[in-house]
Amino acid sequence: MKKAVLQLETLVCPSCSMKIEGALKSISGIDKESISVLFNASKVKLSFDETQVNVDAMKAAINKVGFEVLKMQVKE
Template identity: 45%
Template sequence: MSKVIMKLDELSCPSCMAKIEGALSGTKGVTSAKVLFNASKAKAEFDDSQVSADELVAKVESLGYAVQSSKVKEI
């Protein structure tokens, strides 16, 4: 299992948080996803044989949220 932490541009509402969590959680290979509203961070744990951190970043960006590329950390 791998983990990724993404620093997002400021989230404007709790529904944004739910939208991102839902999209990440619904991605094949993701075992858990959590968005920290006040910290503007998204965290995901995933099976890197099924999905990559770059694909998860792209998923968040496809929803219209900017991910600060210098602040993506894969663990």
């Protein structure tokens, strides 16, 4: 399991968080319980299994629901 921190464009509506969370939940390999969307900081933090999924897939999923990902960081 690794941890990822994704910096998104500035989020302005609280329902954005729900959409982003929903989009990430549908990806297998992400620990669903660990997903936290920080609305004010416009960040997503989560844990994932690096053998099943990578950050680019997360970026694509977030793009697909209409948000830009500015920066991605992976930690052990």
